[in-house]
Amino acid sequence: MNHPVRIDKLNTDKQGGINISRLQNELADWFDREARALPWRTAGPGREPYLVWLSEVMLQQTTVKTVLPYFERFRTLWPTVEALAGAPLDDVLREWAGLGYYARARNLKACAEIVANELGGKFPETAADLQRLPGIGPYTAAAVAAIAFDASATVVDGNVERVVARLFAIDDDPKAAKPRIWEGAAQLTPARGAGRHAEAMMDLGATICRPTSPDCENCPVNRYCLAHKLDIAENLPVRAPRRSLPRRKARAYWLERNGRVRLGRRPAKGLLGGMLEFPATPWDQRSSPLTEPELVARLLPSRAPKKLPGLVAHTFTHFHLDVELFTAEAEHQDDGLWVSVEDLEKVGLPTLMLKIARHGLRHRQPAD
Numbered sequence: 132m133n134h135p136v137r138i139d140k141l142n143t144d145k146q147g148g149i150n151i152s153r154l155q156n157e158l159a160d161w162f163d164r165e166a167r168a169l170p171w172r173t174a175g176p177g178r179e180p181y182l183v184w185l186s187e188v189m190l191q192q193t194t195v196k197t198v199l200p201y202f203e204r205f206r207t208l209w210p211t212v213e214a215l216a217g218a219p220l221d222d223v224l225r226e227w228a229g230l231g232y233y234a235r236a237r238n239l240k241a242c243a244e245i246v247a248n249e250l251g252g253k254f255p256e257t258a259a260d261l262q263r264l265p266g267i268g269p270y271t272a273a274a275v276a277a278i279a280f281d282a283s284a285t286v287v288d289g290n291v292e293r294v295v296a297r298l299f300a301i302d303d304d305p306k307a308a309k310p311r312i313w314e315g316a317a318q319l320t321p322a323r324g325a326g327r328h329a330e331a332m333m334d335l336g337a338t339i340c341r342p343t344s345p346d347c348e349n350c351p352v353n354r355y356c357l358a359h360k361l362d363i364a365e366n367l368p369v370r371a372p373r374r375s376l377p378r379r380k381a382r383a384y385w386l387e388r389n390g391r392v393r394l395g396r397r398p399a400k401g402l403l404g405g406m407l408e409f410p411a412t413p414w415d416q417r418s419s420p421l422t423e424p425e426l427v428a429r430l431l432p433s434r435a436p437k438k439l440p441g442l443v444a445h446t447f448t449h450f451h452l453d454v455e456l457f458t459a460e461a462e463h464q465d466d467g468l469w470v471s472v473e474d475l476e477k478v479g480l481p482t483l484m485l486k487i488a489r490h491g492l493r494h495r496q497p498a499d
């Protein structure tokens with residue numbers, strides 16, 4: 132990037148730069164006044180570990196706004212880790228539908244079972260022990276350890292990464308910046324109160340030190356911030372160039388009989404693992420066994436499905452997918468999963484399948 136100052140060392144008080152303890156105190160004072168009220172931030176000396184863990188798993192790759200209604204529903208349906216451990220996996224997947232990254236839901240259930248059945252309902256208190264549980268990587272382990280148990284762990288999510296990169300004006304490319312950002316975040320983490328500090332950093336990133344148009348004038352730590360001094364805040368952290376994603380195509384089938392539509396369940400592993408789907412041609416390495424031509428030939432031995440107008444477009448992390456939807460009245464029902472047309476939007480379809488369902492509902496002709 133182009134700016135005249137190159138920062139080779141973290142600019143901490145050891146180098147005559149940022150006074151870390153003052154920054155920590157001023158950030159803590161700001162957090163006392165301005166903390167976001169989030170439902171997993173329970174009152175009391177420590178947060179409720181089950182709710183912290185549940186929220187952190189949901190927040191992986193997902194925004195707070197998207198997570199909130201899911202979190203409330205999970206908390207109502209399964210208020211304790213024991214309740215979640217005892218829930219059928221299909222119910223958990225149904226309630227997770229639309230939140231994406233479905234391996235998280237399966238790991239959530241597996242983790243709940245271990246905590247409830249093998250650990251007496253108590254989550255481990257250190258990041259190292261938490262990381263042994265399914266679905267808990269280094270970030271989530273540090274967040275749960277710090278926020279629920281006040282363990283001295285450094286928590287670096289996307290918001291924290293941005294704040295630290297700006298405070299220390301770390302302007303390396305993303306790969307080289309990562310360890311320096313970790314180093315900076317670790318230096319900022321207090322020995323006690325790491326959980327509140329982590330929450331304060333997250334809130335600062337979410338509300339003031341935003342990706343674009345950071346509100347530096349109202350930032351509680353602006354007098355320590357090097358990027359602000361250099362007027363380069365908005366350029367940091369340096370982002371990787373956007374990749375262009377490949378585009379795949381598939382056909383999906385709306386096979387209807389007596390007001391019911393044929394669905395299937397995807398293999399447990401891989402994209403949309405374990406979720407409901409419409410029959411389709413393969414679009415992923417682990418596409419469902421529920422594909423043409425067998426199913427279509429079995430259910431439509433003497434008629435061809437009709438293509439509906441338009442396409443259903445969806446983007447996964449690694450590719451775009453365009454789906455053509457074909458429809459036909461099936462000649463009989465097989466022993467697979469048939470869902471009534473009215474229930475299609477209630478059975479927990481993942482987002483791609485929900486888009487296909489809505490496209491079908493909009494364009495299909497009444498059964499012939």
Ligand code: SF4
Nearest residue numbers: 340347350353356364
């Ligand atoms: Fe972010 Fe601006 Fe605050 Fe620096 S001064 S931490 S860039 S909001």
